[in-house]
Every structure is written in structure tokens, then in C-alpha cells.
Amino acid sequence: MRIAVVGAGLAGARFAQQYRALGGQGELTLYGAEERGPYNRVLLAEVLAGRYDFEMIALPYGPGVELRTGREVLALDPAGRRLLAGGGDWTGYDHLVLATGANPVLPPLRGLRGAGGLRPGVHAFRTLADCARLAEDAATAERAVVIGGGVLGVSAARALASLGLPVEIVHQAPHLIERQLDERAADALRGALAGLGVVSYLDNRARALCGPAGEDPAALGRVTGVELANGYRLEADLVVLACGVRPRTGLAHAAGLAVRQGVLVDDRLATGAPGVHALGDCAEHRGRVHGLAEPAYQMAEALAARLSGADPEARWTGARTLSRLSTGPLEYAAFGESGGRAEAEPGTDVLRLADPTRGTYKKLVLRGDRLVGGILLGDLATVGALTRAYERDDPLPDDLLPLITTTRGARP
């Protein structure tokens, strides 16, 4: 059996590794458009901050897997079960796994693009190549603005601050990382960021980038500031765009696969085209695209179990998702119904524990004796036990305190 995996990112690499670990004997080829082999994108901020190098974020992809880097797959022929990779000929497959990830969303800002692409000093932050360009630019920059205060924006801001740059975040929503954190957790995070030299402007929208015209009339000169919708201007010679991502579906769409926001898949991660599956950030499952590492891993594991024969009935029914950012003083994890809205549902209990002096905040959201969501900020010692209970939907013990308190680092 020949399996072609398109996309050597988190999901593609985990699929390949698990497929082999579960005894899959097929001939497996992993196509990656990037120059380097698979790496953990979640840790790119650590690379930007100079704490990790490529070797430390490289991901395993299993023995006997043929990795083809710098080889973008350009076209698919699902009816003929073949694909065309850059610099090659049409190649046949029995199963195809689309794991093409997502592209950064570029916001509609005046002065964002010149003739040759983004204005000088302006960066997206998705790939190792983006990271290298950003690090090079940051070495001589004086002030940075990050547009977007979600997981990615906060991660980029923290890394730039650790390089000694003053950083400002502009975020449209009333609090940071509003999809995963509630207001109190986000406030604690904002305070911790301020301690690192990152100022957050919330409920604010960037509307234009400022800077001179370039020497070439079609080009733009280096960015000098960000104009907000309220007319206020932030000075900056470095701007990072962290305004969300959009599933990378061009290849699937051109091949006639069903695409809405992402490539449509069912619980078997099947697209409907013969032998074609999709997983990770490019997939839309039960009306949702996830854009997070944990669901990407879970989908990859379910499909690997299925195609390797270890569990031919394996399905992924979706989202008991965890989003985790674990870096130094800004460690947090959030899972399930963690935002403010869940608390309003009848029959919901909320347990909170906040310790401003230690900079920790913990919240468990419960329905009956089941955990339906939670946030841990600043102390993740019990994250394993909590997420296990959440993922397995286990009944919780009567005494919840050990699940939310810890002796690790506790003061006498």
C-alpha cells in the first residue's frame, strides 16, 4: 500500500510516526513545501527568542518514511489516485493524507503591501523562514507592534520582549486570547506581559500602517507606525501580523474536493474522494476548523490507527481540545468550555482559585460531577490529571482541592 502525506507539519509528521509505531507496513512518503523537515511550530517563539534552535523543535516522523522537503504538491487527480509534486512527475498512491495546515490572515490595513509583498518591517509569523526573517529584522529594530492578541500574538510579543524590544499589542477584543481565556485569566496574563515590557491595547483596531513611500513608486518604505481606528498612532519600526489563520485548501479545492472553511471530513477523517483524507489545520470537521496543535495530533493518531490496521474502526468525534502555551512566566493551559459564556448555563458550577502574589489563576468549570472546561495560568502542575479527567469524561472525586492546588513551588 502506498500512502502519500501532503504537508510535513505537526499533523503530517505525527500521522507518519504513529502509523509506523502501530505497525503500519505501507510505503509512506511525506511531502513538505518547506525547506526543513517537520518541526513543532508551537515552539517557534522560542526560536525567535533565541532559546531553542531547529534541532530542539524538530519532530520525529517514524522510520522508513521517505521525506521529500522543498517539494510542494502542485496538483491532485483523485479519480486517478495520483499527485504531482514540484520538480517531479505524476506519482500514484493508494491513500492520500492532506495535512496542508493554514496560512496567516493578512488584515485589510492601508499601507500593508507594496509591489514586492509586505511593506518592509512587516512580518507574518507562521514558518521557520518567517521566524528567521523576523529575528534578523528584530536585531536592529527599536519598537515593535504586534497586531492581534490571540495565542500567536501573545507568543510573538513575549519573544520580542525577551530580545529587549519594547512591544505593544493591539487587539480588537476586550481581552487577550478571548477564545480560550476568561476575563480574569486574561487580566492576569496582561499583567504578567506588562512586567515583561509588553503593553496591550484592547478593544482597539489597527486601520493603517504608516511610513514613507519607497524609492520605486510602486513600493513602500519601511514601516514607521501603526494607526489605530481611534486615530491614535503607535510608533514602530517592526510589525508582526497575528490576525488568525485560514485553512490552506487551494490544492483540495482545485482537485474538486468539498471545501467550506476547510476541507470537509467526516469522523473517519475521510473527504469523500476515494482514499483521500484530511487532518490538522486544513480540515473542517463537524462544522469546525480548530487551528490548534492538540486536535491536529488527535486526528493524526485516529487516522494512523485506522490506516495501519491497528484499529480499523477508529474515528475522531472531535473536540475535547486543549490549548497550551507553556513558556516561562506565562505558562497557561485552557481546555473545553473555559470562556465566560459556559458559566451562564444552568447546572454549571465554577471553582476558582486566584493568587495574585504568585501570579496564578485556576478555574474549573463543572457540570454535575464532570469537568467540562478549565483554565490554569502560572502553575500547570495538575494539568495532566485535569486534562485526563476532561478527555475521558471521568467522574470527578468529591474533594476537588487536590486537583486545583499543588505543593510544587508552594510557600511554607
Ligand SMILES: Cc1cc2nc3c(=O)[nH]c(=O)nc-3n(C[C@H](O)[C@H](O)[C@H](O)COP(=O)(O)OP(=O)(O)OC[C@H]3O[C@@H](n4cnc5c(N)ncnc54)[C@H](O)[C@@H]3O)c2cc1C
Ligand atoms: C508561532 C505559533 C505559535 C503557536 N502556538 C500554539 C499553541 O500555543 N497552542 C496550540 O495549540 N497551537 C499553537 N499554534 C498552532 C499550531 O502550530 C497549529 O495548529 C499546528 O501546527 C497545525 O498542524 P498542521 O500539521 O495541520 O499544520 P502545519 O503545522 O502548518 O503544517 C502544514 C505543513 O504543510 C505544508 N504544505 C502546505 N501545502 C503543501 C503542499 N501543497 N505540498 C507540500 N507541503 C505543503 C506547509 O508548508 C506546512 O509545513 C501556533 C502556531 C504558530 C505559528
